[in-house]
Amino acid sequence: xxxxxxxxxxxxxxxxxxxxxxxxxxxxxxxxxxxxxxxxxxxxxxxxxxxxxxxxxxxxxxxxxxxxxxxxxxxxxxxxxxxxxxxxxxxxxxxxxxxxxxxxxxxxxxxxxxxxxxxxxxxxxxxxxxxxxxxxxxxxxxxxxxxxxxxxxxxxxxxxxxxxxxxxxxxxxxxxx
Amino acid sequence: xxxxxxxxxxxxxxxxxxxxxxxxxxxxxxxxxxxxxxxxxxxxxxxxxxxxxxxxxxxxxxxxxxxxxxxxxxxxxxxxxxxxxxxxxxxxxxxxxxxxxxxxxxxxxxxxxxxxxxxxxxxxxxxxxxxxxxxxxxxxxxxxxxxxxxxxxxxxxxxxxxxxxxxxxxxxxxxxxxxxxxxxxxxxxxxxxxxxxxxxxxx
Numbered sequence: 001x002x003x004x005x006x007x008x009x010x011x012x013x014x015x016x017x018x019x020x021x022x023x024x025x026x027x028x029x030x031x032x033x034x035x036x037x038x039x040x041x042x043x044x045x046x047x048x049x050x051x052x053x054x055x056x057x058x059x060x061x062x063x064x065x066x067x068x069x070x071x072x073x074x075x076x077x078x079x080x081x082x083x084x085x086x087x088x089x090x091x092x093x094x095x096x097x098x099x100x101x102x103x104x105x106x107x108x109x110x111x112x113x114x115x116x117x118x119x120x121x122x123x124x125x126x127x128x129x130x131x132x133x134x135x136x137x138x139x140x141x142x143x144x145x146x147x148x149x150x151x152x153x154x155x156x157x158x159x160x161x162x163x164x165x166x167x168x169x170x171x172x173x174x175x176x177x
Numbered sequence: 178x179x180x181x182x183x184x185x186x187x188x189x190x191x192x193x194x195x196x197x198x199x200x201x202x203x204x205x206x207x208x209x210x211x212x213x214x215x216x217x218x219x220x221x222x223x224x225x226x227x228x229x230x231x232x233x234x235x236x237x238x239x240x241x242x243x244x245x246x247x248x249x250x251x252x253x254x255x256x257x258x259x260x261x262x263x264x265x266x267x268x269x270x271x272x273x274x275x276x277x278x279x280x281x282x283x284x285x286x287x288x289x290x291x292x293x294x295x296x297x298x299x300x301x302x303x304x305x306x307x308x309x310x311x312x313x314x315x316x317x318x319x320x321x322x323x324x325x326x327x328x329x330x331x332x333x334x335x336x337x338x339x340x341x342x343x344x345x346x347x348x349x350x351x352x353x354x355x356x357x358x359x360x361x362x363x364x365x366x367x368x369x370x371x372x373x374x375x376x377x378x379x380x
Contacts, residue, residue, distance in 0.1 A: 025258040027358055058295040059219045060288020061260045091257025099266050113377055117370030118250035120340035123330050124347025130324035131352040137317040150321025164318050172314020173307050
């Protein structure tokens, strides 16, 4: 790894992506692919995709894990550190500053309007996330049944979601779905 | 003994009586904050958000549903991954900037160690059908969990009839028409906030 020629621009891009990740970091994927794969050939397509899949299969915030794997594949452990810190730092400072401000100025009309107005949009977006995931997974009636059973169980009972995940893994592994 | 704490002050909960359910509590100390975030992040295979809602709102009762939605919304409009922003805000709410750092560390420390182990193991097992099918079954459950969580959040936005419109438009734009999230936020955000501003000013 050459610090000035490679690592510095790499880090700078993650800092920039952090600022651009409005509405969730998943929207950064095309630009990350463009910079890391198409432009610099630091990793290939398959490495990029498998890092994404692993970030989703492993517990924790997906996009952070994805960034850590990208950095690791490109520059080893220091690369993972640069990617994670870069992706988190600028947005975190903004979030903490805004949260502090919004609590001090909670009576300001626009602060209240901002919070009131965005809440329903957020709930709608979360429902879309669930819907898109479900559509992607709803390959046949067994899958649809599993999704519907999960929704019903988590709305009607206090069952720990972990048991539902384990049941899903078991159904899948046994070939029942 | 758990301390009973007043609601988050920037929320005028009188405007939203439907979400004033049981009294909320505060974390016992900053260490509990770390371990709870460590706990919920490790449960989050395929998505941490359903576990965050379950543990922070239903089990620990550190946040009411409307407070949770509020923080998620802010996490959505501010840059940065939503979950990271949620951890920062919950931590900051209880223990200031130290709390933000501790909650974030709790959320990231264990998964960052685990991911490298998983990555090494995965190169060996990725193509065994057992693992692939198991993961597929889990993905279907994750989809169900996210839908259920979104439904559970609806009480937080029942205060105004116009809220149903914004939720429906956001769902229609991103979920049905598959529009780019950023564009949907850029169009719906100002409209929804503008209407809320007008309604608040009138009242």
